[in-house]
Amino acid sequence: EAQVTQNPRYLITVTGKKLTVTCSQNMNHEYMSWYRQDPGLGLRQIYYSMNVEVTDKGDVPEGYKVSRKEKRNFPLILESPSPNQTSLYFCASLHRYGQGLAGYNEQFFGPGTRLTVL
């Protein structure tokens, strides 16, 4: 089954304790990204990766790191979590259908990770 998986699904931690949220996709997609979703703010992109070893900042990268050592995995790292990073996090990979005006992209999202930082 084609899917994006994330782990853990739920995490409660304390300020300053480093954590990693893993993300893996089995669709051989080149493009992957991380989003956070907060009430009233919608989905905001944290980081994205266009391919192995190619990553770039999204709209809210502060306090986060990522790596893309292999195509299927795109972990999100919080070196020193703070309470303002309490949020619902989604990993996504992107597939391109067709080309030009006849084409479109579809984002496939993981199930989400609900993170609480105390």
Add this chain to the structure above:
Amino acid sequence: RKEVEQDPGPFNVPEGATVAFNCTYSNSASQSFFWYRQDCRKEPKLLMSVYSSGNEDGRFTAQLNRASQYISLLIRDSKLSDSATYLCVVPRGVWNTDKLIFGTGTRLQVFP
């Protein structure tokens, strides 16, 4: 103007009703647009894409008005299972589909 703006709702409609949501966007260069559906506490999933004047898929119709820079989603014959949040998604650039801007969503509640 915000990059993508939606009425948060909720829209409360009875089964069988027709309901429409609008979404305005600021990037006049955008060529393709999307509606995603998100169930409570679940991941968003693509519902429809639109890159010309409109797109229809069963009970769902997405329309694009480039002059006024808005897209709409029309749902006919609403079902209980249509209850969800509908996210409007617009690329930040012309073909910059790597950066998708998500609206905050419009919540739909269909009641019996």
